Amino acid sequence: MNAALTDIQNRFFAFLSKLEERMNSFTNESVATLSTLYHEDESDHHQGYHRLKSAVLTQLASIQKKADDTLQEKINELDDDGPWESKASFYTLRSNCSDRLQQFQERYQACQKMIEATEQPDYETEYQEILSAYEAVKNQFRCSQCGGPIVINQLYFTSTYITCPACQTQNTFNPGSRAKQLEGLGRSLAEQRTAHLRQAYEAIPSQLQKIYNQIHALRLSLHQQNKTVAADTENQIAQLQREYDQLNESSPGLYEKYVHAMFDEWNKINPAMQAEHDRFRQRMIDDMYKYK
Amino acid sequence: MSNPLLEPVHGVSLYDYAAITAKLSAGIDIIDLCKAMGIEPAVYEEASAIWVSRMQEDGTFEVTMKFGEYFGEAENHPKLKNLQVARSAEGEANLEKLATDRYFYEELSGARTAAYQYGLDGAQWILDNFGINLGDFQSVAMKWMEVQNAEMAKGNHESTMHFAHYQQQKAEEYGQKFAAAQGGNVADDVEF
Numbered sequence: 001m002n003a004a005l006t007d008i009q010n011r012f013f014a015f016l017s018k019l020e021e022r023m024n025s026f027t028n029e030s031v032a033t034l035s036t037l038y039h040e041d042e043s044d045h046h047q048g049y050h051r052l053k054s055a056v057l058t059q060l061a062s063i064q065k066k067a068d069d070t071l072q073e074k075i076n077e078l079d080d081d082g083p084w085e086s087k088a089s090f091y092t093l094r095s096n097c098s099d100r101l102q103q104f105q106e107r108y109q110a111c112q113k114m115i116e117a118t119e120q121p122d123y124e125t126e127y128q129e130i131l132s133a134y135e136a137v138k139n140q141f142r143c144s145q146c147g148g149p150i151v152i153n154q155l156y157f158t159s160t161y162i163t164c165p166a167c168q169t170q171n172t173f174n175p176g177s178r179a180k181q182l183e184g185l186g187r188s189l190a191e192q193r194t195a196h197l198r199q200a201y202e203a204i205p206s207q208l209q210k211i212y213n214q215i216h217a218l219r220l221s222l223h224q225q226n227k228t229v230a231a232d233t234e235n236q237i238a239q240l241q242r243e244y245d246q247l248n249e250s251s252p253g254l255y256e257k258y259v260h261a262m263f264d265e266w267n268k269i270n271p272a273m274q275a276e277h278d279r280f281r282q283r284m285i286d287d288m289y290k291y292k
Numbered sequence: 293m294s295n296p297l298l299e300p301v302h303g304v305s306l307y308d309y310a311a312i313t314a315k316l317s318a319g320i321d322i323i324d325l326c327k328a329m330g331i332e333p334a335v336y337e338e339a340s341a342i343w344v345s346r347m348q349e350d351g352t353f354e355v356t357m358k359f360g361e362y363f364g365e366a367e368n369h370p371k372l373k374n375l376q377v378a379r380s381a382e383g384e385a386n387l388e389k390l391a392t393d394r395y396f397y398e399e400l401s402g403a404r405t406a407a408y409q410y411g412l413d414g415a416q417w418i419l420d421n422f423g424i425n426l427g428d429f430q431s432v433a434m435k436w437m438e439v440q441n442a443e444m445a446k447g448n449h450e451s452t453m454h455f456a457h458y459q460q461q462k463a464e465e466y467g468q469k470f471a472a473a474q475g476g477n478v479a480d481d482v483e484f
Contacts, residue, residue, distance in 0.1 A: 011484060012484070015482070015483075015484045018482045019479055019482055022478065022479045022482055023479070026478050047413075051408070051411045051412065051413060052411055054408055054409055054410075054411060055409070055410055055411025056411075058409040058410060058411075058467075059477060059478045062471075062477040062478070062479065063477075063478065063479045066479055066482070070484050074484055157341070158334065158337035158338045158340075158341055159332075159333055159334035159337050159338075160334060160338075161334060172332070172334050174334075180337070183341060183344075273341065273345060276341075276342065276345035276346075276348075276349065277345075279345075279349040280345060280348040280349045282349075283348070283349045283350070283351045286351060287351055290351075
C-alpha cells in the first residue's frame with residue numbers, strides 16, 4: 001500500500017483503538033455499578049437494575065454503530081479509482097480494515113457478555129425467604145370468629161378459604177405478598193436447579209456440527225489417498241457417522257429428561273399447581289416432537 | 293365452547309380476567325375491581341393463577357390470543373367499564389388520538405422503546421408527557437395489533453412494513469433526544 005492508503009489504515013486502526021479503550025473503561029465501570037445495584041435494588045423484579053442495564057447496553061451499541069458507520073463512510077465508500085498505486089492495494093486496505101473491525105466486534109460482544117453476567121439471581125435464597133415469611137404468617141393465623149389457632153398443613157400461594165375446626169367459621173387465609181410470588185419464582189428456581197440437564201441437551205447441535213466437520217474433512221481427503229489408506233479413512237467416516245446418528249437420536253431423550261427434571265422440581269417447590277404444571281410439561285414435550 | 297381451556301375458572305371468564313388485568317395495569321385497585329365483579333380477592337387470585345397456567349399449557353395459543361383480544365375490549369366490559377382512573381383533559385385527547393391516528397400510535401411506541409433503551413421507565417415517561425397510563429396504552433396497542441393482523445391476512449405487507457419503519461425512525465429520533473438530554477452518548481467525542 002502507498003503512503004496515502006497506509007495513512008488511512010493507521011487512522012482507522014487508531015480510531016478503533018480509542019473506541020475500544022472507551023468501551024473497556026465504560027464496561028468496567030458499569031459492571032461494578034450494576035453488580036452492586038442488582039443486589040441492592042429491592043424494587044419488583046429489579047426494575048431499577050434492568051433500566052440501567054438497558055441504558056448501558058444501548059451505549060455499547062452506540063459505540064459499535066459508530067465503528068460500523070465509520071468503516072462504511074470512511075473506507076468502503078472511498079472511490080476505488082482514487083489516487084492509489086493499484087486497485088489491489090485499495091482492496092487490501094478494505095480487507096485489513098474489515099478484519100480490524102471484526103476484532104472490534106468480538107471485543108464488543110465480550111463487553112455485552114460482561115454486562116449480562118452482572119445479573120446473578122439467587123433464587124435459592126429468595127425461596128428460603130419466602131418459606132420463612134410464609135411460616136411466620138401461617139403460625140399467626142387465627143379464626144376471626146372464635147380466635148382459636150388454625151393449623152395450616154400445606155403451602156398456599158394464593159388466598160384460600162379455610163374452615164375453623166373449632167367453630168366452623170369460614171376464614172380467608174392470606175399467605176402474604178412473598179408467598180404469592182412462589183409460582184413465578186418456582187419455575188426460575190427449578191430451571192436453575194436443572195440447568196446442567198438443559199445445557200447437555202443444548203450442546204448437541206454444536207457436537208453434531210463438530211462431527212459433521214470431521215466427516216467432511218475426511219471425505220475431502222479421500223481423493224488424495226491410495227486404496228489402503230482410503231479404506232481406513234472410510235472406516236473412520238463410518239465410525240463417525242454412527243456417533244453422529246447416536247447423538248442425534250439421543251436428543252429428544254435428553255430434552256425429555258431435562259423437562260421432566262425441571263417440572264418435578266417445580267412441583268416440589270409449588271405442589272399446589274402440580275396438575276397444571278403436568279399439563280404444561282406435556283405440552284412442552286408434544287411441541288418438541290411437533291416442531292422437531 | 294369447543295376448547296375446554298376457555299371455560300370460566302370459578303366463574304371468572306377469560307374476558308373477566310383480561311379486563312381485570314387491563315384495569316389493574318391502568319392503576320385501578322384490585323379490591324375495587326373484585327367488588328365491581330362481585331367476587332372475593334381469594335377467588336380472583338386462584339383464577340388468575342389458573343388462567344396463566346392455561347395459557348402455558350395451550351399449544352394452540354388460542355387462550356393467549358383471546359386474552360389479547362379481550363384485553364383490548366376492557367372498556368366494554370359490562371361490570372368494569374365504569375371503573376376509570378382520573379385522566380387529564382390532555383390525556384383524554386391524546387388517548388383519543390392514539391386510538392384513531394396510527395402514526396401517533398407508532399410514534400409513541402417508538403418513543404417508549406427509546407426511553408427504555410436510555411434507562412428511563414418508558415411507561416411512566418408516556419404518562420408524564422402524554423397523560424396516557426400503561427393499561428390504556430396497551431389496550432390501544434391490542435387494537436392496532438388486530439388491524440395489523442388483518443392487513444397481514446389480506447397480504448398487505450407493505451402497510452405493515454411502512455408503519456414498522458416509521459416506528460423505528462421515531463425510536464431513533466427520540467433516542468437522539470434522550471441521549472442529548474443525558475449529555476450525549478459515551479463515545480461522541482471520539483473522532484476518526
